[in-house]
Amino acid sequence: MTFSTVLQDKAAINQALLAVPMALGPNEKLTPFQNALATQNPDAVIWQADTIADDFSKEVVWDQVKEAGAQALAEGDLSAMAKAAKKAELDQAQQEFLANWPAMQVQIVEELLANAVQTAGDHFLLLAYDRQDEGGQGEMSPADQTFFLVTALKASQGRIAAVYLPADLDENLQEKIQVAAKEAGASVIITKALTDPSPKAIAQAFEQGQAAGADLVNLAIDGASLSDYSLADIEDALSALPSEQGTQPMVTLTGLLAKDQVEAWLVWPSAIVTLALGERYQTAKIKSTVAEIGWS
Numbered sequence: 536m537t538f539s540t541v542l543q544d545k546a547a548i549n550q551a552l553l554a555v556p557m558a559l560g561p562n563e564k565l566t567p568f569q570n571a572l573a574t575q576n577p578d579a580v581i582w583q584a585d586t587i588a589d590d591f592s593k594e595v596v597w598d599q600v601k602e603a604g605a606q607a608l609a610e611g612d613l614s615a616m617a618k619a620a621k622k623a624e625l626d627q628a629q630q631e632f633l634a635n636w637p638a639m640q641v642q643i644v645e646e647l648l649a650n651a652v653q654t655a656g657d658h659f660l661l662l663a664y665d666r667q668d669e670g671g672q673g674e675m676s677p678a679d680q681t682f683f684l685v686t687a688l689k690a691s692q693g694r695i696a697a698v699y700l701p702a703d704l705d706e707n708l709q710e711k712i713q714v715a716a717k718e719a720g721a722s723v724i725i726t727k728a729l730t731d732p733s734p735k736a737i738a739q740a741f742e743q744g745q746a747a748g749a750d751l752v753n754l755a756i757d758g759a760s761l762s763d764y765s766l767a768d769i770e771d772a773l774s775a776l777p778s779e780q781g782t783q784p785m786v787t788l789t790g791l792l793a794k795d796q797v798e799a800w801l802v803w804p805s806a807i808v809t810l811a812l813g814e815r816y817q818t819a820k821i822k823s824t825v826a827e828i829g830w831s
Contacts, residue, residue, distance in 0.1 A: 537696070537720075537722070538579070538659050538661070538696035538697050538722055538751075539722050539750060539751065539783055541578065541659070542751070542783060542785060542805065542807075543783065546805045549802045549803075550801070550802060551800055551801050551802070551803050551806040551807065551808045552578045552579060552806070552807050552808065553577040553578050553579070553807075553808045553809075553810065553825075554577055554578060554579040554580065554581050554659075554661065554807050554808070554809045554810075555572070555575070555577045555579075555580055555581070555809070555810060555811060555812050555816070555825065556580075556581045556583050556809065556811060556816065556818050556820075556821050557580050557581065557582050557583060557651065557654065557655065557816075558583040558586040558816065558818045559586060559587060559654075560586050560587055560590065561587055561590045561591075565650065565653075565654045568654060568812065568816065569654055569656070571812040571813060571816070572654075572655070572656065572658070572812065573656075575812055575825045577658060577810075577812075577825070578658065578659060579658055579659035579660070579661055579696070579807070580654075580655040580658045580659070580660055580661065581661045581663055581809070582651045582655070582660055582661065582662050582663065583663055583664075583665065583671065583672075583818065584647070584651075584662060584663065584664045584683065584684075584687070585663075585664045585665050585666070585671040585672045585673030585675075586671075586672050587647060588644075588647065588664065588673070588675065588683050589672065589673060589674050589675060591643045591647070592675065592679065593636055593640070593679075596639070596643075597629065597632055600628070600632060601628070601629065640682065640686070641686055641690075644682075644683055644686040644687050644690065645686070645690045647687075648687045648690055648691060648694075652691075652694050659696040659697075660694060660695050660696055661695070661696060661697045661698070661699065661724070662684065662687060662688070662695050662697070662698040662699065662721075663698075663699040664680055664683065664684060664699075664701060665699075665701075665820075666680075666701070666703065668703075669701075669702075669703070670818075670819040670820045671819070677703075677704050677705070677708055678708070680701060680704070680708075681704060681708040681711055681712060684698060684701075684712050684715070685711055685712055685715040688712070688715040688716055688718075688719040688721060689715055689718070689719065691719050691721070692719075693719060693720050693721075695719060695721045696721060696722065697716075697721055697722035697723070697724050697750070697751065698712065698716050698721050698722075698723060698724065699724045699725075699726060699753070700712055700713065700723050700724060700725050700726075700747075700749070702725070702726065709747075713748060722750035722751050723748065723749055723750045723751070724749065724750070724751045724752075724753050724785070725744040725747055725748075725749035725751070725752055725753065726753040726755050726787075727740035727741075727743060727744055727752060727753065727754055727755065728755045728757075729754055729755065729756050729757075729760075730757055730760055731760060731763075732754070732756045732760055732761070732764055732769055733764065733772075734768065734769075734771070734772035734775075737754060737769070737772040737773065737776070737784075738772065738775070738776065740752065740754055741754070741776045741777075741782075741784055742777075744782065745777070745780055745782040749782055750781070750782060750783065751782070751783050751784070751785050752782060752783070752784050752785070753785050753786075753787055753807075754784060754785070754786045754787070755786075755787045755788075755789055756786060756787070756788055756789070757788075757789055757790050758788045758789065758790045758791065758792040758793070758796055759790055761788070761796060766799055766800075766803060769786075769803075770803065773786070773805050783805070784805050785805055785806065785807050786803070786805060786806040786807065787806075787807050787809050788800060788806075788808075788809070789809075789820045789821065790820075790822060791822040791823055792822075792823045794827055797810070797823060797827065809821050810823050810824055810825045810827075811823065811824045811825070812824070812825055813825070813826065
């Protein structure tokens with residue numbers, strides 16, 4: 536069963552899908568998250584790869600590789616000639632590192648993906664990489680960001696259910712990710728942020744995502760703006776969206792939500808309830824926790 540199928544099935548019975556962000560850095564232990572995941576048992580895990588991928592960039596890895604050699608060069612009781620020879624060796628090592636980096640980079644992505652898959656277990660795994668200006672921690676260049684997402688999709692063996700397409704990449708790079716997603720059997724999610732979730736704005740955002748080739752158009756709505764509209768109005772707007780091309784809408788509420796907003800949202804078709812597993816797993820976008828609504 537695909538992620539899109541589950542969304543359709545839940546929408547048919549007026550039930551939302553629960554997803555939790557997995558924003559774990561390289562120094563964080565996986566077992567506590569796995570234990571919380573088993574206890575709360577959500578439908579999907581959104582792997583925020585930006586919280587870990589940058590710690591294994593080319594610059595970071597090379598700094599680690601050269602540190603020992605540079606320290607030996609600085610501390611060793613060497614003649615000027617010996618130091619020059621050591622420096623030449625270090626320069627040669629850098630050239631070899633750069634030549635081998637593409638293969639190393641693939642291996643790093645595959646290992647990070649394996650850890651994410653193991654941690655998520657049987658839950659749907661959604662892949663996301665958010666840059667800092669999008670509320671994430673990512674600082675990769677557009678090319679490196681694309682390489683990471685494409686490589687992860689190719690190595691996923693169908694384990695990644697969907698990938699969030701970065702909005703700030705140019706069309707050529709976006710197309711590379713979309714092609715890799717199709718080959719991997721993963722849905723492509725295009726996010727449209729809505730500060731004013733009026734029926735007109737919802738329709739326009741969906742049409743834009745549909746035209747861009749999205750399988751799922753994620754209408755990201757700030758919870759604070761919901762007070763201006765009734766859930767019934769938004770449901771009506773969603774049900775009126777065209778579906779001839781097979782594109783599905785999904786709705787994600789961001790920010791700190793009131794308890795009644797979340798509880799009402801649980802029976803909102805085409806919605807993904809995105810809540811943190813606990814306070815230690817909150818993100819810049821997801822502040823409300825599963826415990827606040829007693830989900831189990």
